[in-house]
Amino acid sequence: MKKRILCAVIAVLISLSPLHLEAQSIERKLLTWEQRSVNIGAVLEERGEVEAEFFGVNLNQDSIWITDVFAECGCTTVGFTKDTLSQDKIASLKVKFNPDHRGGDFAKQIIVRTNMDIYGDTLVLEGTNIPVLDNLEKSYPYRKGNLGFRLPAVNMGNVFTNEPKLKHVELHNFGKDTLGLMEEHSGIPEYIAVSMEPATLSPGQRGLLLINYDGEMKNDLGYFEENITLSFTDESQIDLKVMSVVHEYFQPVPKSLEKVVPKLGLSEIDIDLKEVSTGKKVSRNVIISNMGEETLKIRKVSTNCECVDIKLVSNELDAGQRTELSFTFDPKGRRGIDHKHITVFSNDPINPVRTIVIKSSIK
Incomplete structure (x- = not known):
């Protein structure tokens, strides 16, 4: 009985094997x-x-x-x-x-x-x-000349140095004349290119302002608020605020190289000055170290307030080296709970941007 069952199983497997081989022979060849x-x-x-x-x-x-x-x-x-x-x-x-x-x-x-x-x-x-909008006045509440915008400024968000970033901004012509952008703009930096779709806007027509921001050409890192001036064919001009945060782009780092590449180390990232007097400056030091094997380069150190003065001893560290970042906080004219930031940009490809938070209670 057992022998008959075994023979039956073998027969089934033999009968299925050509189908299995046929399925294996199907090779995907793609465009x-x-x-x-x-x-x-x-x-x-x-x-x-x-x-x-x-x-x-x-x-x-x-x-x-x-x-x-x-x-x-x-x-x-x-x-x-x-x-x-x-x-x-x-x-x-x-x-x-x-x-x-x-x-x-x-x-x-x-x-x-x-x-x-x-x-x-x-x-x-x-x-x-x-989509088409029902109420143009409410949809484009911010006026700049005869043009209506949804927001008072253009936020480009994060811009990386490996490729320009394109932003589409809606606008509506509330005026009585057809508008087109002039070919040359003296009020726009070279790393920002502006065009319009369609090229001209008839009265009552809406379109798109195309803003192309080149982070590499900007040649700087961090947060920026910039005012640009657009000139139109009817000889009118409008000022437009453009906000951006420019970051250096790094290729992904393989696991095997994580200890080799430059690695930015900070002795403190959360500094509590506790109670400080509004009439007295306060100074502190932060140690920056290179915990990688390749040379660490500090691209930039910035702060979000002019009340914080920064000094960096060295901006290039070999493996194992350390340097000192000192800052002085001037609380003059300020009261209550206060937070300030120091941002360090480096060539650490894993954590290229590090932030130091400075807390205080100003009396």
């Missing part, structure tokens, strides 16, 4: 995409559909053709190359996004299946949809 994710930026609903294009090349020896394309929702439609792609031939996917009544950030997935990839490859269309 190589120029970009797997395309960001189309801010999309104004009243301007209708927006189109983006993906390009994929067949780097395989076998011919490939696209069999199916599936979009995540009905707001996205896709047209694609239906020809057979021999080696080195390029496929095109044209994706149209309909912004009708959809607001906010979006990331729409597009699944592409081919004769050599039944599982499907994933592409992403990203952007921010800005």
Whole structure:
């Protein structure tokens, strides 16, 4: 009896083995995409559909053709190359996004299946949809000349030195004249580029101000508030505040190199001066050390108040070396609980920015 059962099991396994081998022989051969994710930026609903294009090349020896394309929702439609792609031939996917009544950030997935990839490859269309507004006066409450803005200033957020950051700012023309940006602006620094979409705004039309901030060209680190002046074709000018925090960009550090790279050490990061008199300056020292094996470079030391004076003995430390950071806090004209910050920027790729908090109770 046992022998019969064993023979039956073996027979089943033998019958299944060709299927197993066939499943193993299916090899995914994918198209190589120029970009797997395309960001189309801010999309104004009243301007209708927006189109983006993906390009994929067949780097395989076998011919490939696209069999199916599936979009995540009905707001996205896709047209694609239906020809057979021999080696080195390029496929095109044209994706149209309909912004009708959809607001906010979006990331729409597009699944592409081919004769050599039944599982499907994933592409992403990203952007921010800005729907039509019912009450323009309330939606754009901040006026600068004849232009209405949602906020009184432009906050770029964190800007890194490896690539410029683009910010889309809504604006509405409440005036009676058509407005366009002048080609040259004497009131804008070289690391900030400004353009407008559309290039001209008719009376009653809204658009987008595109602000491109180049952190590397800025050549400085930390928090900045900068006023720029925009000049328009009707000879009007407006001042706009631009806020940013510029950081140096570092590549991710492999686990094996974490003890080798420069490592910034601080003897204290939370300093309590306790009770201080409003008429008396207070000084303290903080020891900075390099706990890594490579040279530590202090890029910058800054504070959020002119009432804190800073002195750094050395801004370059070899492995194991230490230096002294001294500060003097002048509480003149201040009362009550007080907090000040000292920010240290360095080439420590794991923790490039460290903050020292100074607390006090001013009497």
